Amino acid sequence: MTDTRRRAVSLAARYLLLAAAAVVMVYPFLYMLSTSLKSRSMSLTDPTSLWPTDPTLDNYTTVLGSENFARYFLNSAAVAIVSTTLIVLLSAMMAYAFARLDWPGKRFFFTMIIVGLTIPTMMLIIPQFLLARDLHLLNSLPGLVPFYVGTALAFNTFLLAGFFEQIPFELDEAMAIDGAGPWRRFWSLAMPLSKPAIGTCVIFAFLGTWDEFAWALTVLNDVDNRTLPIAIALFQGQHSTSWGLVFAASIIAIVPVLIVYIVFQRNFVAGLTTGALKS
Amino acid sequence: MLPGFALYALIMLYPAVQTMLLSFRDWQIIPGTPSPWVGLDNYIRAFQDPVFVNSLVNAAAYTAFTVPLQIVIGLALAVLLDAKLPGRVAFRVLFYLPVVTSWVVVSLLFQYIFQSDDGLANHVVVDMLGLSSDNVSWFQNRWTGMFAIGVLGIWKGIGWAMLIFLAALTAVPQELKEAASLDGAGAFQRFRHVSLPAIRGALAVVFILLFIGGFNVFISVLLMTGGGPGNATQVPLTYMYQQAFKFLDFGYGSAISFSLTALVLALSALQYWWTRRRMAA
Amino acid sequence: MKHWKSGAAAFVAIASISVAGCSSSSEPTSSATDGSGDTLTGTVTYWHAYSADSPEVSTLEDTIIPAFEKLHPGVTVQDVPVPYDELHQKLVTAAAGEQLPDLVRADIGWVPELANLGVLEPLSDSMSDFQTLADQVYPGTLATNLWKGTYYGLPLDTNTRVTLYNADFFEKAGVQVPTTVDQLVAAAPALKAAGAYAFADNGAGGWNMLPWIWSAGGDITDPDVTKATGYLNSAASVKGVQTLVDLYNNGYMPDIILGGDGGLATSDGLATDKYATILDGPWMYPIFASQYPDFTVSASQVPAGDGGSISVVGGEDIVLTKQSQNKDAAMEFMRYLLSEDAQLAMAAVGQMPVLADLGSQLTDINPYYAQFVEQLQTAKPRPVTPAWTQIDTILQDEIRASFRGEKTVQEALDEAASQADALLAQYN
Numbered sequence: 001m002t003d004t005r006r007r008a009v010s011l012a013a014r015y016l017l018l019a020a021a022a023v024v025m026v027y028p029f030l031y032m033l034s035t036s037l038k039s040r041s042m043s044l045t046d047p048t049s050l051w052p053t054d055p056t057l058d059n060y061t062t063v064l065g066s067e068n069f070a071r072y073f074l075n076s077a078a079v080a081i082v083s084t085t086l087i088v089l090l091s092a093m094m095a096y097a098f099a100r101l102d103w104p105g106k107r108f109f110f111t112m113i114i115v116g117l118t119i120p121t122m123m124l125i126i127p128q129f130l131l132a133r134d135l136h137l138l139n140s141l142p143g144l145v146p147f148y149v150g151t152a153l154a155f156n157t158f159l160l161a162g163f164f165e166q167i168p169f170e171l172d173e174a175m176a177i178d179g180a181g182p183w184r185r186f187w188s189l190a191m192p193l194s195k196p197a198i199g200t201c202v203i204f205a206f207l208g209t210w211d212e213f214a215w216a217l218t219v220l221n222d223v224d225n226r227t228l229p230i231a232i233a234l235f236q237g238q239h240s241t242s243w244g245l246v247f248a249a250s251i252i253a254i255v256p257v258l259i260v261y262i263v264f265q266r267n268f269v270a271g272l273t274t275g276a277l278k279s
Numbered sequence: 280m281l282p283g284f285a286l287y288a289l290i291m292l293y294p295a296v297q298t299m300l301l302s303f304r305d306w307q308i309i310p311g312t313p314s315p316w317v318g319l320d321n322y323i324r325a326f327q328d329p330v331f332v333n334s335l336v337n338a339a340a341y342t343a344f345t346v347p348l349q350i351v352i353g354l355a356l357a358v359l360l361d362a363k364l365p366g367r368v369a370f371r372v373l374f375y376l377p378v379v380t381s382w383v384v385v386s387l388l389f390q391y392i393f394q395s396d397d398g399l400a401n402h403v404v405v406d407m408l409g410l411s412s413d414n415v416s417w418f419q420n421r422w423t424g425m426f427a428i429g430v431l432g433i434w435k436g437i438g439w440a441m442l443i444f445l446a447a448l449t450a451v452p453q454e455l456k457e458a459a460s461l462d463g464a465g466a467f468q469r470f471r472h473v474s475l476p477a478i479r480g481a482l483a484v485v486f487i488l489l490f491i492g493g494f495n496v497f498i499s500v501l502l503m504t505g506g507g508p509g510n511a512t513q514v515p516l517t518y519m520y521q522q523a524f525k526f527l528d529f530g531y532g533s534a535i536s537f538s539l540t541a542l543v544l545a546l547s548a549l550q551y552w553w554t555r556r557r558m559a560a
Numbered sequence: 561m562k563h564w565k566s567g568a569a570a571f572v573a574i575a576s577i578s579v580a581g582c583s584s585s586s587e588p589t590s591s592a593t594d595g596s597g598d599t600l601t602g603t604v605t606y607w608h609a610y611s612a613d614s615p616e617v618s619t620l621e622d623t624i625i626p627a628f629e630k631l632h633p634g635v636t637v638q639d640v641p642v643p644y645d646e647l648h649q650k651l652v653t654a655a656a657g658e659q660l661p662d663l664v665r666a667d668i669g670w671v672p673e674l675a676n677l678g679v680l681e682p683l684s685d686s687m688s689d690f691q692t693l694a695d696q697v698y699p700g701t702l703a704t705n706l707w708k709g710t711y712y713g714l715p716l717d718t719n720t721r722v723t724l725y726n727a728d729f730f731e732k733a734g735v736q737v738p739t740t741v742d743q744l745v746a747a748a749p750a751l752k753a754a755g756a757y758a759f760a761d762n763g764a765g766g767w768n769m770l771p772w773i774w775s776a777g778g779d780i781t782d783p784d785v786t787k788a789t790g791y792l793n794s795a796a797s798v799k800g801v802q803t804l805v806d807l808y809n810n811g812y813m814p815d816i817i818l819g820g821d822g823g824l825a826t827s828d829g830l831a832t833d834k835y836a837t838i839l840d841g842p843w844m845y846p847i848f849a850s851q852y853p854d855f856t857v858s859a860s861q862v863p864a865g866d867g868g869s870i871s872v873v874g875g876e877d878i879v880l881t882k883q884s885q886n887k888d889a890a891m892e893f894m895r896y897l898l899s900e901d902a903q904l905a906m907a908a909v910g911q912m913p914v915l916a917d918l919g920s921q922l923t924d925i926n927p928y929y930a931q932f933v934e935q936l937q938t939a940k941p942r943p944v945t946p947a948w949t950q951i952d953t954i955l956q957d958e959i960r961a962s963f964r965g966e967k968t969v970q971e972a973l974d975e976a977a978s979q980a981d982a983l984l985a986q987y988n
Contacts (some may be wrong), residue, residue: 010466012372013499014359021356022373028388066694084546090283109284114551116291118491118543123523123536126308126811127294129657138659150290153283155488159443161486179320184395196446207379214646221640221661229381233643237611239843245394245613247442250384257379258372264441265371268449308656309677419818419964497969507819508964509957526950527673 007247017231036247049079057246068223069231069249075141080210083148087205088198091153095160096186098233100172110161116154132219139221148209156201163197164190173278197269207261210253313528321534330536333468334506334513335542337425341514344425344433344491350482352433353440354506358470360441371445382413385435393417393427395435400427421511424504428512431485436492440485447481448474483554487547494543497556515539599616599912601634605661607651609644614846615909617641623905628896635889655679660885663893665716665876665928668704668941669948675707675878676946676987681880683854684711686892697914700873704941705767714894715914717906718875721771721839722931727858729756729833741775741803744837751836756850758812759804760826760835763819764959765952766942769869770872771839772941776800777867780951780982785943786988788980793935793973800865801959801969802987808963817961830853841874845928859931871939875912889950947983953978 037055063082097103098110128147129138137143167190175185191198213229220226232249233240302321304314325331356374360367392399394417401414417423453473458524497516500506505514506521513521515535523532573575586897606645608618625637642650648670656661660679674680683705684690693714694702700814701715730737733754738744747906761768766780773779778797781788791797803933807813814835816826827844829835829878831852848857880890903913907925912932920931955976962972 004602011364012360014364018356018359018370021352022370025377025437026373028434029380029391032380032384068411083339088411094283094287112292112910113287114547115540115544116287117488118293118296118495118540118547119295120497120498120519121538122292122516122520123298123533124294126529126653126656127297131289131294131383133657133659138657144424146286147290153287154291157283158488159484162480163447163450166447196449197507200442200446211381214649215641217646218650223640229362230643232381233383233646234612234641235458236643236645237614238609238644239611239841240847242613247384250381251357253381254376258375261375261379262372263474264370268445269331274527308652309679310656310658312678355922418813419815505819507957508960521953524652525953527652527677 029033032247033251035243036251038244053180059242059244060252062237063245063249063252066231068226072226072228072231075251076210076253078142079141079148079227080206080256083112083209084202084205085146086145086149087152087156087209089202091156091161091201092148092194093186093197094157095164096182096190097246098157099161100167100185101182113154113157115157117246121151125214127212128215129218135212138219139225141220141225141227143219143271144212144216144227147215152205152208156205159204160197160201161193163194167193175190193278195267199264202264203261214259237250284340287443301530302537305528306531306533308527308529310506317530321531322538324531325534325538329378329531330510330513332514332517333510334515335453336498336517336540337421337512338494338514338539340422340425341432341491341496344429345436346486346493348490349436349440350485353480353485354444355438356437356441357444357448358474361445361474370506371441376440377435378382378438378442380435382435382498383502387432388460389427389499390418390503418504418512419508424508426514427498428496428503431491431503432496433500436489443481443485447478453506479554483551485549486554490550491547494539522526568720580624584618585865590750593947597662599634600632600889600892602887602889603636603638604663604890606637606639606665607642607647607661607664608639608665608891609642610665611640614908616911621903622799622977624897624902627901628754628893631896632892635892637893647973650887655705658883660881660883662881662890663884664879664881666713666764668682668701668715668873668875668877670708671705671713671877671879673695673946673949675712679835679882680712681882681884681887682710682712683714683880684892686887689895690714693779693895696898696916697935698873698916699850700936700939700941701875701877704873704875704944705877706944713877713879714880714898716876717911718873718911718914719843720871720873720935721767721841721843721862721936722871723837723860723862724840724844724857725860726830726855728832729754729836733836738862738863739838739869741772743805744863745803746911747836748807748810752812754836755812756836757829758807759814759837760814760829761804761839762816762826763956764817764963767872767874767950769804769819769955769959770940770942771862771870772804773797773800773872774872775862776803776866777865781945782942785945788977788984789974790977791971792955792977792980796866796965798969798973801962801973803865805962805969809965818962819956827851830857834865839871840963842912842926842929845926846910857877859928859936861931869880871935873936873941874916902908920936932962945984946987947980950983951976951980 034052036059037057038052039054039058040057092112096108098113132138132147133145136141138147171189171193172185175189180188211229212227213233216227217230217233220230232246232253235245235249301314301315303318306314307318360371360374364370396419404410405412405414414537415423415428494513496517497520500512500514500517501520504512506517511520516539519532519535519539522528522535608620610620620639625639627636628633648667651660651664651666651670651674655674666674671680684694687693688727689882690711694711697715698718700710701718703710705713725737727737731754733751735747735750736743736752738747744758751758759819768816770780773796775800776796778794778800781791784891804813804817808815808817814829826835826838826840827847829846830838845857848855862871863869878894880894882886884890898915899920900915903915904921904925905931907913907918907922912929913922919933922933943951945951958967958972958976959969962969967975
């Protein structure tokens with residue numbers, strides 16, 4: 001077998017594998033899409049019949065035309081963007097301190113982070129509610145941010161610390177010899193070298209805050225202040241649900257998440273690492 | 280570092296301590312109502328409660344089933360998509376779709392797939408594979424129900440694991456891979472000797488996070504079986520939710536959640552320490 | 561709340577606070593209160609779980625609230641729609657944080673629980689015209705608000721389950737529509753031959769099983785809701801459940817009764833002739849009309865047994881919280897919600913009124929209400945106790961065990977009754 005043929009065969013095999021996996025992964029999503037194009041969708045139909053008989057965009061126009069939908073969308077976007085920025089910044093700093101610096105009490109604090117990872121947040125909802133009340137953060141959109149950031153820090157710090165540890169220590173030492181303090185090493189070494197990891201953090205943090213439902217529902221009362229997941233949940237009735245509407249709204253809600261994903265997964269290209277390692 | 284940790288302590292640790300304190304009480308939610316101190320009673324009750332013990336077993340089984348498969352499949356997809364491949368962004372998006380689709384929606388969908396009469400799962404198991412002659416009533420039995428919930432967990436988690444692995448793989452210098460390729464190393468060997476050592480850290484992180492996540496499985500169980508039939512598919516968090524928010528027994532609910540936390544913490548610490556040692560070796 | 565003669569307006573807000581709750585002159589409905597002499601001011605917050613994708617929320621927000629605000633220009637009603645599945649959790653958290661709204665449209669099962677927590681205003685003590693309002697509603701719906709001798713709410717809307725079937729299907733199968741349990745059992749083989757399960761239901765809790773238990777002459781607890789043994793496991797109760805278990809064992813009922821939500825929903829099965837009869841509520845009519853336009857649903861009373869034809873009452877109550885800062889205005893809004901205008905407006909979008917003398921007007925709005933109005937004459941509420949959520953869970957688990965053949969019905973109900981006794985004892 002010549003080299004080129006071998007290459008072609010391996011490429012074909014790759015595509016076959018990927019395509020097979022893609023079908024399985026995408027199928028339920030297609031079902032959601034097809035239901036969102038059906039007009040009679042209070043009862044879900046057999047998932048094997050994917051193509052709607054009379055496809056219609058009615059559900060999308062109803063969702064987009066419903067009162068305040070645009071407002072909820074913007075509310076969610078504002079909260080998610082601010083929270084994501086803070087989450088990534090703060091957890092990157094914390095992760096750096098844990099992974100690259102030596103300081104007294106580090107082990108204890110890191111253990112506290114792991115503890116936070118394992119505590120089910122649902123159980124914290126009443127103490128957190130009382131805290132939010134005492135801090136006057138109930139019923140306000142900006143009031144969501146500290147809670148979203150605080151809750152997401154453990155996960156993202158842990159994730160980033162794992163990546164920061166991979167940066168060869170020689171690089172740090174080289175920069176330290178050049179007189180760079182920890183702050184500079186963080187900004188001009190760790191952050192650029194960990195672009196893929198930071199990208200991952202952005203993607204997860206955005207998804208987490210954009211989708212958050214239980215806390216937002218518990219603390220927000222003003223109809224104008226609500227976020228998108230609450231609006232979507234309200235399409236589910238007590239006795240029946242227009243799944244077409246729910247699914248159409250869900251699909252609209254997925255779009256920003258996918259945009260963030262597509263933009264930030266571009267960071268996943270071997271950038272500085274290669275050159276930096278060589279030197 | 281400091282502002283981050285201060286916020287974290289305020290938002291997470293402080294409420295956590297409060298919750299822990301109420302696990303030692305017969306806590307009444309209304310302010311001003313006396314909540315008698317009961318010491319360890321709630322914990323003793325939990326470990327004598329067959330439903331709670333079974334829920335731990337279910338969560339352990341779920342974790343054992345879902346974590347390895349998410350890692351293996353997620354890693355395989357990441358390796359395939361790490362190479363320069365036309366259309367890889369499209370594939371990356373397709374595999375990530377389950378992660379972004381809401382739990383409510385996917386749980387519903389999987390209920391339909393696993394429905395007892397003529398769902399897709401029975402179509403595959405009975406008609407295509409011939410593993411069973413009768414349609415399986417997936418949600419009527421403990422292990423078939425847990426299996427269905429596990430399949431959903433894997434399906435939803437693969438893209439998540441893939442993303443972290445992709446990020447880790449990108450950090451592997453292309454030159455190393457190419458050098459290995461010139462040496463005539465096969466794809467698998469290249470992966471084993473070049474990529475795998477470089478992503479050990481990510482592997483440990485993914486493993487720990489999935490492990491913790493597995494024991495904390497909640498929404499899918501709540502929406503798909505509600506813990507039934509007769510508590511058979513109950514997991515610690517659905518049971519906690521039922522006790523605390525449905526029956527208003529918050530003392531017991533928080534004892535359940537802290538028992539779980541302690542257990543998961545001990546197991547994670549063990550693993551973390553173990554993987555660290557292996558990495559250092 | 562108070563009927564002020566014009567000219568008394570000078571008293572304004574101060575008066576309305578100081579006289580709160582102790583006025584003896586009262587009007588049953590707000591329609592008599594003329595706007596000019598109105599002293600009510602402030603904001604009334606109101607949490608509810610009306611469906612946002614149906615006309616329920618829009619009727620409330622575009623018809624009822626504006627009409628009320630027109631009568632009381634000083635009052636603003638701020639309603640907060642909450643998804644039904646999450647309302648209970650939100651209420652519990654808000655109660656712990658003392659952040660409850662003024663008014664809540666609560667599931668009838670939550671009222672004793674909230675009353676027991678001490679967060680509800682005892683209306684029969686503090687609302688001067690409570691009795692007048694109470695006399696206008698169905699007694700079965702009023703009973704859901706009673707906890708330890710005091711009423712903590714007023715019924716807002718009601719419903720019950722009746723038998724739904726497809727008349728064409730019965731005709732084709734050559735079977736008479738069963739009106740008694742015995743007829744249903746006798747018709748099952750013929751219905752099966754025609755391709756349908758005789759009856760289908762998707763749960764085994766009180767909502768599902770009580771019509772069969774009551775119609776068989778059984779019960780859940782004693783009248784004072786203090787114990788279940790001797791009632792829930794009586795011969796009559798066992799007989800009611802046994803009828804269904806036998807139907808299931810003979811293949812005349814689908815396994816969706818065991819839960820899991822995987823199978824065909826009862827309504828879909830009915831519309832596609834897979835299930836011959838189901839029990840369901842008035843909300844199904846609009847759903848059938850939009851999902852199965854070619855299908856005509858018919859209704860009859862719950863199949864009668866030794867105890868008659870007795871169904872279960874569903875619906876919502878409206879409650880006022882103790883921490884409400886604006887009880888006068890809130891009570892006035894409660895009165896308005898119970899007025900004929902508001903009740904009929906909600907009836908048009910599928911919410912059955914609680915006013916007993918609206919019966920004939922109801923069938924003008926929707927003819928299908930007739931069977932429900934008739935069934936409501938005898939329908940009973942689930943036992944009114946804060947322990948009901950837990951008892952309901954136990955009941956469902958135990959009865960399902962008997963469907964799966966793990967226990968006899970008698971064993972299952974004995975066990976459920978003894979566990980229920982322990983729970984009920986906590987509240988006596």
